[in-house]
Amino acid sequence: MFNPNGSFMYVVTIVVISFVVAQSLFFLVRAWKRARALGMESKTLRKVVTSSALFTIAPAVAILMGVITLSHSLGYPFPWLRLSVIGALTYELPAAQSAAAAAGASLDSLITDPKVYSAIAWVMTLGIIPGMILVPLFGKKIENGLDRIKQRDKKWGEIFLTGLFMGMISAFLGYIFSDIRAGLTGWIPVFVMIISAVVMAVFGLLYKKTNARWLTDYALPLSMLCAMVLSIPLTQLITSIA
Amino acid sequence: MKKERSYRDSTHFYGRIWMLSALFLFLCVPFAICVYCGVWPPITLVLKGLLGVAPIFWTVAVIEVITYVPMLGTGGSYLGFVTGNLSNLKVPCALNALQLTEVDASSEEGDVISTVAIATSALVTTLIIVLGVLLLVPLRPILESKALAPAFKNILPSLFGALAVVYISKNWKLAIAPVVFMLILFISVPSLAGSVGILVPVGALIAIGVARILYKKGKL
Structure with a gap:
């Protein structure tokens, strides 16, 4: 035992x-x-x-x-x-x-x-072993590849990396929509995402108006927390309607 | 230039030592359980169990290494691939830090900022789990309460909503094609939700392809 x-x-x-x-x-x-x-x-x-x-x-x-x-x-x-x-x-x-x-x-x-x-x-x-073997083996090679792209054309190197980030963001944005065919409750993640995006945009606008640097420093974590908190009443509301 | 090289090379050197030591230590855990109990599971049992997950997770691991190493940077990769939770925590955390310091992700400054963010995130995660386990008796009813459930269920939309606003507004020309493609794909095939990790490089390839065309035409 x-x-x-x-x-x-x-x-x-x-x-x-x-x-x-x-x-x-x-x-x-x-x-x-x-x-x-x-x-x-x-x-x-x-x-x-x-x-x-x-x-x-x-x-x-x-x-x-x-x-x-x-x-x-x-x-x-x-x-x-x-x-x-x-x-x-x-x-x-x-x-x-x-x-x-x-x-x-x-x-x-x-x-x-x-x-x-x-x-x-x-x-x-x-x-979970492969990741821990592959990074020491190929991490440097992958970085050198990225370096070569940057050395040939610095601007393209930056755009290439932005493209990688965009790949991740777009895949997760799509994922958020994966339940919408299940009815109104399936839209909850979409509404939460919109709330988070709106809060983030408001932080951006406030920063432009007030120039308060802390707003941008903590905008992302605060937008995320705001959306999480608001998802509670939102879920209650939608489940009561649906 | 020479100094930059030496920082990165030494990061690879130390990173490999740390990562391979971590690998050895992780392997020691099931080994120690077997020695402690004096019982070894039949190898066929382990292989059978592994067969259920390895084909998918090993493939995902290869994809993750190719996709996330450039995003995490040198130090961030050696740390991120040991501490895990890459797409739901470490990469967005690094992006947040790059955003607020306004440094170029592909520069050495970007690399050190990502490393600081990922290391902080790993330490805070460890601390929260330690506190959580220690305070589990009072915390458990709160964490498992039905009232809070929607908040934790919606972490990814909360995270990616804010992140998307920043990145898409800055790079909207790059964003349109992969975002539209992913929306159509996930709405048409909802069962793909479990394979979102595999679709990250697909989105990246589309974004990079479109970027190349726009860049060649001088529109970026």
């Missing part, structure tokens, strides 16, 4: 999370020093840190909810470990389900069979 909430699993989790924190701090300090050497002000960098921190809160709480979802079957420490590192619930849950199904087990209750639990742990781990 294996206890997924036992002290052993907590120790393992703390070791891995400490490693990830150390790595984040290492890169943060290095990038900060380099930014200072490049002539960027500490004030600007502090602004990046605060805006990024504010921006992260809501998605991080959603990730925490993923820990809760997985905890029903895998206990707290392992999902905590997984979602603090590579994991996203969209990957971890199918991986756990696939391994559990292969073992003839179900994720409906806490898994205490060590054979099933370790099989799930292996599948979840092996499933």
Whole structure:
């Protein structure tokens, strides 16, 4: 019998999370020093840190909810470990389900069979390996490719990168519309997106009028939070009509 | 110029060490569970479980590396691919930082700003999960309450609405074709919602293709 909430699993989790924190701090300090050497002000960098921190809160709480979802079957420490590192619930849950199904087990209750639990742990781990091998192998080559484009034509290099960003934004905008054929409730994500866009545009206009720099510094995280909060009454309203 | 090279090269050097160490550490976790329990799952069981997810997730991983490495920059890539949640958190977070500092994403300044943003995001995520797990007893009823559910269900529309306004207003000529294509695609085939990650490079190829034509014609 294996206890997924036992002290052993907590120790393992703390070791891995400490490693990830150390790595984040290492890169943060290095990038900060380099930014200072490049002539960027500490004030600007502090602004990046605060805006990024504010921006992260809501998605991080959603990730925490993923820990809760997985905890029903895998206990707290392992999902905590997984979602603090590579994991996203969209990957971890199918991986756990696939391994559990292969073992003839179900994720409906806490898994205490060590054979099933370790099989799930292996599948979840092996499933995410490629990214971590491919970046050290090809990361530099991909960047060199981008460099060559930039060296040939700097402006085109910038446009090329904007095109990549636009690819991501357009795919997610399309995704937001994927439910609209389900009726009025399927439009909720679209309305939330519009609210977020309008709030962001209002921030932009206010900045133009008042020149208050903080407005642009925190506009994106604040627009996101505003839209999330407003999605609550909006959902209530639409579900009551539909 | 020489100094710039050396910063990036050393970032690759340290990045590889950190990432491969992380890989080794992650592999040690299931290994440690097996040693601790004294039980090893049959290899066929692991392979069977892996077969259910690996074909899709390994393909997505290849696509993500090609698409997100240029967006995240050198330091950001080594950190982002270890800490995860790229499209729903790390890349938008880096975009937000680039936007507010008004630096060019493809420059070294852009690279360090992305790294600062991604590192901060990774640290804050870790902190929130630690606090969340520690305070789970009082927090759980709130987080699982029906009243709050719509807010968390709508994180992506809340995020991409604001992000789209900024990027589309600045680059509307580039945006029209991929946005229209994706809207038609997702409305016609709603089941694609689960494969949004795979469609990111498709959108990028369309945007870059249109950009090339417009650029050649001198309209960008």
